[in-house]
Structure formats: C-alpha cells, structure tokens
Amino acid sequence: MARKQDVYLIDDLERHASVVLPKMVRDYFNGGALDGCSLRANRTAYQRYHIRPRALRNVKDLQTQIKVFPDGNSIPFPCAVAPAAMQKMAHPDGEEATARACGGYGTVMGLSTYSTTSLDEVKKAADAARHTTGLKGPSELVLQVYVFEDRSVTEQLIHRAEACGYKAIVLTVDTPQFGRRLTEIRNGFKLPPHLKMANFPDELGVKTGSELRTGDLEAGKRRTLSASGSTANKLDPSLTWDILPWLKSLTRLPIWLKGIMGAEDAILSVQHGADAIFVSNHGGRQLDQAPPTLDVLPGIVKAVGGKVPIHFDGGVRRGSDIFKALCLGADMVWIGRPVLWGLAYDGEYGVINALRILEDEFKECMMLSGCSQLDELGPHLLVEANHKFSKI
Numbered sequence: 482m483a484r485k486q487d488v489y490l491i492d493d494l495e496r497h498a499s500v501v502l503p504k505m506v507r508d509y510f511n512g513g514a515l516d517g518c519s520l521r522a523n524r525t526a527y528q529r530y531h532i533r534p535r536a537l538r539n540v541k542d543l544q545t546q547i548k549v550f551p552d553g554n555s556i557p558f559p560c561a562v563a564p565a566a567m568q569k570m571a572h573p574d575g576e577e578a579t580a581r582a583c584g585g586y587g588t589v590m591g592l593s594t595y596s597t598t599s600l601d602e603v604k605k606a607a608d609a610a611r612h613t614t615g616l617k618g619p620s621e622l623v624l625q626v627y628v629f630e631d632r633s634v635t636e637q638l639i640h641r642a643e644a645c646g647y648k649a650i651v652l653t654v655d656t657p658q659f660g661r662r663l664t665e666i667r668n669g670f671k672l673p674p675h676l677k678m679a680n681f682p683d684e685l686g687v688k689t690g691s692e693l694r695t696g697d698l699e700a701g702k703r704r705t706l707s708a709s710g711s712t713a714n715k716l717d718p719s720l721t722w723d724i725l726p727w728l729k730s731l732t733r734l735p736i737w738l739k740g741i742m743g744a745e746d747a748i749l750s751v752q753h754g755a756d757a758i759f760v761s762n763h764g765g766r767q768l769d770q771a772p773p774t775l776d777v778l779p780g781i782v783k784a785v786g787g788k789v790p791i792h793f794d795g796g797v798r799r800g801s802d803i804f805k806a807l808c809l810g811a812d813m814v815w816i817g818r819p820v821l822w823g824l825a826y827d828g829e830y831g832v833i834n835a836l837r838i839l840e841d842e843f844k845e846c847m848m849l850s851g852c853s854q855l856d857e858l859g860p861h862l863l864v865e866a867n868h869k870f871s872k873i
C-alpha cells in the first residue's frame with residue numbers, strides 16, 4: 482500500500498485505491514461497459530498529441546483562473562469534479578468530503594442524482610469549507626439529473642437544487658438505459674445496506690442498499706422497476722429534444738447537456754436552448770465502442786462556434802491531458818475517477834491531492850509550452866504524434 486507521502490501522480494491514487502477498496506466497489510468505480518474499448522480509448526487518445534515546448538517567453542506570472550459562471554467565482558484552474566454516484570462506497574464521508582475539498586479548493590463540484598449524501602448537505606459542506614478557507618462568496622455546485630418516468634421526481638430534485646443555491650442543472654443525455662457493465666453483473670453489485678440514495682425521499686421506494694440493487698440502476702436489470710416496485714428511479718427512454726423546453730420551464734438555472742458526442746447533437750443542443758454542452762462518453766460506461774472524447778472534441782467545437790461553453794471529460798489523469806483538451810477547444814475539463822480514488826486514499830484530503838496534482842502538472846505544461854494565459858492555448862501548441870516535429 483502506498484504511504485501517504487508517496488502520492489505524486491493520479492496513478493498513485495489509483496494504485497492505492499485498488500488496494501483499499503473491496504473488489505465489488507473497485508470494479509464498479511473503475512469499470513466500463515462491455516469490453517472497455519471506450520474506457521481505454523479515452524486514455525490513449527491523449528497520446529496521439531505531443532505538446533510543443535517553447536523557449537524564452539516570460540512565463541513568470543501564470544494566469545490559470547477561470548469563471549465557470551459569468552456572475553460567479555474564479556476557480557484556480559479549468560478543472561472541476563464530475564458527478565459520480567455513490568461516493569460513500571469510496572470513503573465514509575463520501576460526497577460531503579468531496580464537497581469540502583471542492584469548496585476549500587475553490588472549484589466546482591458536480592453532484593450525481595445517485596448521491597449517497599443529500600444535495601442540501603453537500604451544499605452546506607461545500608459552503609462551510611469555502612468559508613473556512615477564507616474564500617469569498619458561496620460554493621459552486623451543479624446537480625446532475627436524469628429524467629425519470631415519474632417526472633415529478635426530477636422536477637422536485639431541480640426545485641430543491643435551485644432553492645439551496647446550485648448553479649446549473651446537468652441533464653445526462655447518454656443514458657436512455659444504463660450501459661452493460663459486466664463486472665457489476667458478475668459481482669452482483671449492489672449498494673451496501675448501510676448506505677442509501679440520499680436524494681430520494683424514502684416514500685418513493687428508492688431506499689436503502691439492501692432494497693436497492695444498483696442492478697436496477699446501473700447494470701444488469703436495466704430499465705426495470707426498483708426493487709420495491711417504484712417507478713421513481715426508472716429512466717425514461719422515450720425522451721426527445723422536447724425535454725429541454727420542459728426543463729427550462731421548471732427553473733431559471735442554466736441547463737447543460739452531458740453526454741454530447743458529435744457535431745450533430747451539439748448543434749441540436751444549441752438549437753433547443755442548452756446553455757452549455759458537456760462532451761462525455763460517461764467515462765466509457767455507456768456505449769462501448771463510442772469514440773474517445775478527445776477525438777470528437779474538435780468537430781463539436783467547430784460546430785458550436787462559441788455559441789455556448791463546452792465542458793469536457795473522459796480519461797483525464799494528467800495536467801497535460803487538461804492542457805490538450807483546452808488546446809482543442811474545451812472551456813472546462815472535469816475529472817471522474819481520480820476523485821473517487823482520492824476519496825478512497827484519504828477522504829477530503831485525497832480529493833484535494835488529486836486537484837493539486839493536476840493543477841501543478843497543468844501549470845508546468847503551461848510554462849514549458851511558453852503560455853502564461855489560458856487564451857494562448859490552441860491547436861498550434863499540439864503536434865500529432867506521427868508528424869515529424871521539425872516540419873511544424
């Protein structure tokens with residue numbers, strides 16, 4: 482097991498997490514759909530680009546701060562925490578620890594609908610940590626939602642999020658049903674009985690681990706009723722683009738669409754009023770054989786033409802990965818599994834560790850490629866790996 486001081490890379494957090502987590506949880510966090518093709522491709526895509534070093538460009542004063550919301554806080558660098566379900570399986574403090582880490586670090590946290598801590602408690606924890614660190618203003622969180630067959634459940638979640646100060650609603654659109662994750666099926670994965678899906682009121686029947694097999698949510702028995710027979714958490718596979726006006730009629734919060742993987746859907750997102758799009762293949766957990774997110778990014782950026790911000794995730798494990806995604810046109814980059822590994826390693830401090838590692842690496846990349854401002858980043862700084870550098 483890695484000693485705490487032996488963590489220098491996100492890989493170290495992953496290695497540590499793989500030792501401390503029970504197999505069922507490790508497989509749930511780390512796995513992808515079916516053969517894991519998209520999961521692996523997300524990672525290898527970054528290797529297709531090298532970064533051009535530049536010399537003598539005065540990089541003494543780096544400016545890496547960015548605002549995710551025009552009226553909001555500056556975050557330290559363009560990286561935030563993606564929504565990931567059931568974080569109390571990684572650490573007893575779960576989403577509350579992630580919220581404290583993000584609040585104190587000053588970055589944005591995405592909370593999953595399938596959180597094991599309620600969205601109100603998560604917001605309180607993030608605000609308190611922000612206050613303790615001496616950062617001004619409230620914390621910034623976004624709530625990820627699915628639209629369930631019983632739409633009133635989604636509606637209530639959105640109203641609660643708006644009431645307690647969340648800054649955006651992130652509708653995950655890559656999930657008419659959950660991807661087929663073989664390790665979860667083989668392991669008979671289910672939420673441990675002492676944990677619960679904390680955003681659902683008990684009377685909806687989405688109660689405790691013993692009653693709720695995540696097979697109903699995330700794996701084998703896709704699109705089935707929850708174990709108690711409720712439709713409260715039954716995904717609605719009949720959704721179309723008309724869902725956007727419905728969502729917009731419920732809230733004044735911006736609506737982002739997460740899981741956009743091509744120019745056609747990016748254009749439709751803009752046409753239907755999305756306030757931002759989120760390029761994501763759900764960390765390779767939905768359509769196996771979907772391309773890596775880095776590969777679809779440039780086409781989406783071109784199609785969107787700056788009309789809405791572009792968020793991005795998938796396989797980000799290095800500051801250089803963030804740098805490459807920004808060079809290819811992403812406005813913000815999000816991390817999923819590194820946070821879960823950080824949580825498993827050391828709760829709140831492990832998540833801070835993950836953010837710190839990525840921020841340091843990202844800043845180093847900026848300096849060594851001769852950039853002191855984010856707006857200097859662009860495709861001209863990347864070299865395709867099979868090109869001869871001398872020709873560029």
Ligand SMILES: Cc1cc2nc3c(=O)[nH]c(=O)nc-3n(C[C@H](O)[C@H](O)[C@H](O)COP(=O)(O)O)c2cc1C
Binds near residue numbers: 739818
């Ligand atoms: C264990 C786990 C649970 C996740 N749960 C959700 C979820 O509830 N909702 C959602 O939109 N995305 C979910 N995601 C996807 C992440 O938001 C994100 O898109 C993905 O993890 C990014 O890839 P990365 O893990 O390689 O950084 C989950 C990912 C993981 C690994």
